[in-house]
Amino acid sequence: MHYVPHTEPDRRAMLATIGAPSVDALFEACIPADCRFAGALDVEPALTEDAILRELRALADRNVSPGDHPSFLGAGLYRHFCPSLVDSLQQRTEFWTAYTPYQPEASQGTLTTIFEWQTMMCRLTGLTVSNASLYDGATAMTEAVLMALRLKEEEGRTAVVVSRGVHPEWRGTLSTYLRTLGMQLVEVELAEGATDPASFAAALAAKKVAPDKVAAVAVQTPNFFGVIEDIQALSDAAHALGALCVVGANPVALSLVEAPGRQGADMVCGEATSMGNKPWFGGPGVGYLCSRMEFVRQMPARIAGETQDGQGRRAFVLTFATREQHIRRAKATSNICTSQQLMALRATLWMSLLGKEGFVELGRSNLSRAHYAAQRITAIPGFALTYPMRAFFNEFTLTCPLPAARVNQVLLKKHGILGGFDLGRVDKALANQWLLAVTDLNSRAEIDRLATALETIR
Amino acid sequence: MSTVDTPRNPPSAATPAPPAAAARPQLLSPRGTRLAPEVPRPFTVFEASVAGRRGVRPPEAGVPETRVEDAIPAFARRAEKAALPEIGEADCQRHYTWLSTLNFSIANAFYPLGSCTMKYNPLVNEAACAIPGLADMHPMQTDDQSQGLLELCWRVERWLIAMSGLPAVSLHPAAGAHGELTALMVMRKYLNEHGGRKKKVILIPDSAHGTNPASCTIAGFETRELKSTEGGRVDMEDLDRKIGDGKDIAGLMITNPSTLGLFVRNIRAICERIHAAGGLVYMDGANMNAIVGKARPGDFGVDVMHFNLHKTFSQPHGGGGPGAGPIAVSEALAPYLPVPKVERREVAGKDGKVTCKFVTVSKAPKSIGRTRGHMTHAGVMVRSYAYMRAQGPEGLRAIAEGAVLNANYVRARLHKTWRVWNDETCMHEVVFTGKGLPNGLRTLDVAKRLIDFGIHPPTIYFPLIVPEAIMVEPTETESKETLDRFCDVMLQIWKEADTDPDVLRQAPHTRSIGRPDEVRAVKEPRVTG
Numbered sequence: 001m002h003y004v005p006h007t008e009p010d011r012r013a014m015l016a017t018i019g020a021p022s023v024d025a026l027f028e029a030c031i032p033a034d035c036r037f038a039g040a041l042d043v044e045p046a047l048t049e050d051a052i053l054r055e056l057r058a059l060a061d062r063n064v065s066p067g068d069h070p071s072f073l074g075a076g077l078y079r080h081f082c083p084s085l086v087d088s089l090q091q092r093t094e095f096w097t098a099y100t101p102y103q104p105e106a107s108q109g110t111l112t113t114i115f116e117w118q119t120m121m122c123r124l125t126g127l128t129v130s131n132a133s134l135y136d137g138a139t140a141m142t143e144a145v146l147m148a149l150r151l152k153e154e155e156g157r158t159a160v161v162v163s164r165g166v167h168p169e170w171r172g173t174l175s176t177y178l179r180t181l182g183m184q185l186v187e188v189e190l191a192e193g194a195t196d197p198a199s200f201a202a203a204l205a206a207k208k209v210a211p212d213k214v215a216a217v218a219v220q221t222p223n224f225f226g227v228i229e230d231i232q233a234l235s236d237a238a239h240a241l242g243a244l245c246v247v248g249a250n251p252v253a254l255s256l257v258e259a260p261g262r263q264g265a266d267m268v269c270g271e272a273t274s275m276g277n278k279p280w281f282g283g284p285g286v287g288y289l290c291s292r293m294e295f296v297r298q299m300p301a302r303i304a305g306e307t308q309d310g311q312g313r314r315a316f317v318l319t320f321a322t323r324e325q326h327i328r329r330a331k332a333t334s335n336i337c338t339s340q341q342l343m344a345l346r347a348t349l350w351m352s353l354l355g356k357e358g359f360v361e362l363g364r365s366n367l368s369r370a371h372y373a374a375q376r377i378t379a380i381p382g383f384a385l386t387y388p389m390r391a392f393f394n395e396f397t398l399t400c401p402l403p404a405a406r407v408n409q410v411l412l413k414k415h416g417i418l419g420g421f422d423l424g425r426v427d428k429a430l431a432n433q434w435l436l437a438v439t440d441l442n443s444r445a446e447i448d449r450l451a452t453a454l455e456t457i458r
Numbered sequence: 459m460s461t462v463d464t465p466r467n468p469p470s471a472a473t474p475a476p477p478a479a480a481a482r483p484q485l486l487s488p489r490g491t492r493l494a495p496e497v498p499r500p501f502t503v504f505e506a507s508v509a510g511r512r513g514v515r516p517p518e519a520g521v522p523e524t525r526v527e528d529a530i531p532a533f534a535r536r537a538e539k540a541a542l543p544e545i546g547e548a549d550c551q552r553h554y555t556w557l558s559t560l561n562f563s564i565a566n567a568f569y570p571l572g573s574c575t576m577k578y579n580p581l582v583n584e585a586a587c588a589i590p591g592l593a594d595m596h597p598m599q600t601d602d603q604s605q606g607l608l609e610l611c612w613r614v615e616r617w618l619i620a621m622s623g624l625p626a627v628s629l630h631p632a633a634g635a636h637g638e639l640t641a642l643m644v645m646r647k648y649l650n651e652h653g654g655r656k657k658k659v660i661l662i663p664d665s666a667h668g669t670n671p672a673s674c675t676i677a678g679f680e681t682r683e684l685k686s687t688e689g690g691r692v693d694m695e696d697l698d699r700k701i702g703d704g705k706d707i708a709g710l711m712i713t714n715p716s717t718l719g720l721f722v723r724n725i726r727a728i729c730e731r732i733h734a735a736g737g738l739v740y741m742d743g744a745n746m747n748a749i750v751g752k753a754r755p756g757d758f759g760v761d762v763m764h765f766n767l768h769k770t771f772s773q774p775h776g777g778g779g780p781g782a783g784p785i786a787v788s789e790a791l792a793p794y795l796p797v798p799k800v801e802r803r804e805v806a807g808k809d810g811k812v813t814c815k816f817v818t819v820s821k822a823p824k825s826i827g828r829t830r831g832h833m834t835h836a837g838v839m840v841r842s843y844a845y846m847r848a849q850g851p852e853g854l855r856a857i858a859e860g861a862v863l864n865a866n867y868v869r870a871r872l873h874k875t876w877r878v879w880n881d882e883t884c885m886h887e888v889v890f891t892g893k894g895l896p897n898g899l900r901t902l903d904v905a906k907r908l909i910d911f912g913i914h915p916p917t918i919y920f921p922l923i924v925p926e927a928i929m930v931e932p933t934e935t936e937s938k939e940t941l942d943r944f945c946d947v948m949l950q951i952w953k954e955a956d957t958d959p960d961v962l963r964q965a966p967h968t969r970s971i972g973r974p975d976e977v978r979a980v981k982e983p984r985v986t987g
Contacts, residue, residue, distance in 0.1 A: 075598045094563045173830055181678050256526050326668040332668065341779045
């Protein structure tokens with residue numbers, strides 16, 4: 001109630017101007033009696049600021065926060081160093097309380113940062129067009145696949161091949177969308193933790209899908225199990241089917257891993273939350289989607305572009321709006337209206353501040369720490385890399401001498417450590433497999449502490 | 459009534475004089491007066507980059523180095539470093555601080571953007587959302603580790619259930635349009651399992667948001683447009699015609715209050731006709747701000763709706779996101795809601811004492827499945843939680859009352875000069891038309907001129923059924939003084955349109971750029987630096 005500024009005299013004066021006896025009368029004039037709700041809303045009574053924060057802190061205290069414990073949990077969302085300036089700049093009210101830059105003259109700040117984001121994402125992925133961001137990695141991959149289906153619509157291609165290495169939640173999302181649209185999804189198993197391009201034919205045959213029905217092949221690198229995929233081989237195999245190649249990529253890994261766009265990927269997408277954003281229990285995060293300029297008219301969601309004003313001054317605008325729902329309505333490329341601008345801004349600030357060299361250094365730090373951790377842990381009897389022949393960046397799958405759930409339990413209870421992801425949660429057959437993420441925020445001391453703790457676990 | 463000074467200089471804090479761009483030698487006032495010369499400076503961070511310059515240093519590895527060549531095979535090793543910016547920390551701070559000043563925002567300007575509900579964003583929400591025990595939580599943590607957040611989500615669900623008058627809510631959807639799509643998938647699955655496989659058509663009034671038909675297409679439905687009456691209301695005869703024998707009717711998507719700021723008076727009758735045809739009624743909750751605590755969609759026949767938490771419950775819009783679009787559904791549709799969802803379970807301990815526990819349900823037999831990663835935009839839920847908690851039942855009603863009072867006040871002060879498309883008591887927003895402006899001026903000219911006065915333009919050219927539409931939604935957090943100034947400015951602009959049309963045609967005069975050439979942006983596309 002305290003956010004409404006009106007005093008009683010204000011209200012009286014305004015009602016006099018309107019010519020209404022009371023505010024209630026305004027509602028009576030609008031809403032028929034049989035639609036009005038006269039009861040009391042069943043919500044808790046109002047609190048003042050201090051009490052609200054106290055209540056929320058009490059709720060927070062019932063969580064086990066990764067901020068209070070060494071944490072090795074990743075599975076698609078990683079903790080990275082974030083410069084203090086990111087918070088400070090994002091908190092400029094001109095950024096966080098503005099809305100969609102519909103009026104370019106009043107929104108050059110936001111539009112310029114979108115243009116910068118698009119540029120950075122294209123430079124990371126090796127592609128030529130990026131949108132302003134999507135909800136998250138799962139919907140970004142889904143939108144990339146829908147885009148491929150549109151591009152291949154005329155060829156009558158209605159099936160999609162997806163690797164089992166793609167994050168299970170991304171596959172779940174993709175499956176919900178494709179099922180609704182009556183499109184077919186064919187999953188291909190992994191061979192030694194990696195997607196085998198030679199397995200596509202058999203997987204398609206098993207599902208009785210003709211190769212010339214495939215519109216897209218979707219893979220992820222590093223994949224859900226941490227394995228770096230051979231994108232050139234996979235995109236060649238996708239193209240051999242006449243399909244487009246969609247690659248989900250952890251953008252931070254692209255500091256050291258080749259840009260998928262230079263290895264034949266037609267769309268590169270994923271989750272950029274880890275760049276400068278808090279994990280937020282999974283949202284709001286930020287998804288990204290890049291592609292080739294020749295496909296721009298099938299891209300979903302906002303895109304910023306450069307132009308000039310009447311005096312030849314450089315200006316940024318939202319462009320290719322004829323793809324979008326507010327113009328094309330039922331024929332739009334997507335129903336998406338907004339972006340995850342605030343999160344994309346944070347990622348943009350993060351990339352700007354780390355810069356060309358800092359980004360690679362951060363990548364190396366992840367690589368070195370993860371490999372150090374792998375060496376320390378695999379030296380413990382019973383723990384082994386599940387895919388010893390495969391390369392990894394900052395996350396790897398371990399086979400444990402006992403269920404990963406049990407390992408995690410003991411680590412937290414006895415050692416105050418949040419362990420890795422228990423793969424038994426996505427597949428019971430993988431109950432002894434443990435997905436461990438080690439980033440630039442896991443110090444050597446933390447890694448040593450983890451290894452020492454694991455030595456005692458039986 | 460006071461007149462408003464015509465802006466000749468960049469006015470007020472809303473539009474601080476930007477340090478100009480390189481391509482911009484001088485800033486002219488509306489009357490052509492040359493202002494102070496400006497220092498050229500780069501526009502994007504890339505032009506501010508200098509090869510070899512360092513930003514912030516990340517943590518050092520602190521462990522024996524693993525060489526990239528040893529760990530990553532040649533087929534996957536990056537050949538060239540990504541050309542990210544090379545800028546010093548101090549220059550970086552200045553660059554983005556300067557960029558921020560080129561924006562209008564709620565914090566520095568009245569922002570009556572119709573349909574977007576640009577209300578004050580309380581800072582306590584931001585403080586809430588920064589609490590480390592909430593912000594640092596990882597979505598893959600176990601339920602045991604996340605009890606606080608799960609309970610918070612469960613409570614938000616309860617409150618939305620109370621406001622919707624519908625028995626079940628899902629916090630899964632990431633935005634309003636995503637809520638539409640998720641709900642349409644729920645409707646599709648329900649119909650398929652209830653003999654409605656052939657029902658493919660969703661009726662949508664021509665005044666609807668573009669997301670409605672677009673969501674239908676992505677969900678595999680066809681859309682059929684309903685004509686509005688002259689006054690922007692649902693044409694019941696057209697509704698009957700478009701329903702026909704009802705065999706193919708899957709449902710109706712309707713925005714209530716409508717995009718004209720009018721409550722759909724015959725909503726009950728409309729719902730009855732759709733139900734009689736075996737269809738479902740979807741309500742776009744974009745305009746819930748007008749009816750929270752005053753009317754509940756579940757009470758007047760709606761089967762499913764979405765909330766825009768970023769509108770009604772004051773999320774910062776962040777330059778375009780994040781939002782969140784929880785959906786509320788009837789008992790019949792509840793089993794089809796997406797997973798994962800949170801449930802409260804009562805557990806009897808060994809001592810017989812009952813405690814409650816919150817669990818994530820990831821599988822449900824009839825559920826459509828998931829439509830995004832993880833469970834919800836938890837950060838948005840925390841802000842909305844803080845916002846609803848600050849209101850209480852009385853405060854929530856006061857939101858709707860303030861919003862409706864403010865919109866009607868603007869209508870009453872302007873309607874003699876600016877034609878209101880349907881001049882009856884409105885709800886939270888009022889739609890004017892720029893048709894009939896003197897000297898052939900258009901709504902766009904008015905919008906651009908408002909910028910000179912430090913006011914963000916209303917939504918324009920929407921709804922599509924109103925020619926030259928100007929859609930004003932003041933929201934409840936604006937004071938009478940702010941509304942008075944807006945009205946004074948609007949009246950002043952009408953006078954200017956009459957006496958000095960060029961000042962409108964060339965507006966805005968006070969920003970870092972004039973009107974950009976949008977055609978050029980498409981014809982000579984440049985989407986990266």
